[in-house]
Amino acid sequence: MFHRIRRRAAEPSELQRRSYETYRRMAGQVPPEVERTRATQQPAEPISTADDFLPPDLRVPSHDQLDGRMMPWTQPIVLDGAVVACAGCGAYRDWLILSTRDQIWLRCRQGHQQQEMRLDTAWYNRHAGPADAHHETFEDCLRHLGH
Known part of the structure; x- marks a missing residue:
């Protein structure tokens, strides 16, 4: 069966x-x-191709073409419940935050710099706004930011 x-x-x-x-x-x-x-269709005319890239003077360098980035930070930085203070002068506000080679550095108005191990590049990227200028030297950037 x-x-x-x-x-x-x-x-x-x-x-x-x-x-x-x-x-x-x-x-x-x-x-x-x-x-x-x-x-009924007629042969299509060839489409003219246009260069869709920006002119060289309007192009922004990529992250790997920059030595670092920095942004002003006027308010105090609080990490793990404590306010971060400058090791050299004790300042606790009006910082420049520098991001370079996957490290974060804090710079006070007096020019003291200290590496902040509790911050990382991801934190910097979340808090940084768009770049408003690109500078050839570190000193040019400091002048631009008023330090």
């Missing part, structure tokens, strides 16, 4: 045979609407 069921299942049904035959007849055909549309 089971052997008859298996034999029937191995052969395609009548519906499968008819579907396959219909598919074979239609395989190379194209609908008439497509043929009419192709006949």
Whole structure:
């Protein structure tokens, strides 16, 4: 009995045979609407390509082309519940935060610099706004930021 069921299942049904035959007849055909549309279409004109890159004077250097970035930070920096103070003069506000080589440095108005191990580049990227200028030297950037 089971052997008859298996034999029937191995052969395609009548519906499968008819579907396959219909598919074979239609395989190379194209609908008439497509043929009419192709006949009425005119060859397309070549599209002029435009340079979509910005001019060199408007391009911004990528992060790997910069030696570092810095931003002003006027309010106190609180890390782990304590206010960060300058080791040299005790200042606790009006910082310049420098991000260079995956390190964060704090610079006070007096010019003392200290590395802040509790901050990382991800923190800097979250808090930094867009760059408003690019400078050739560190001193130029300090002058631009008023330090």
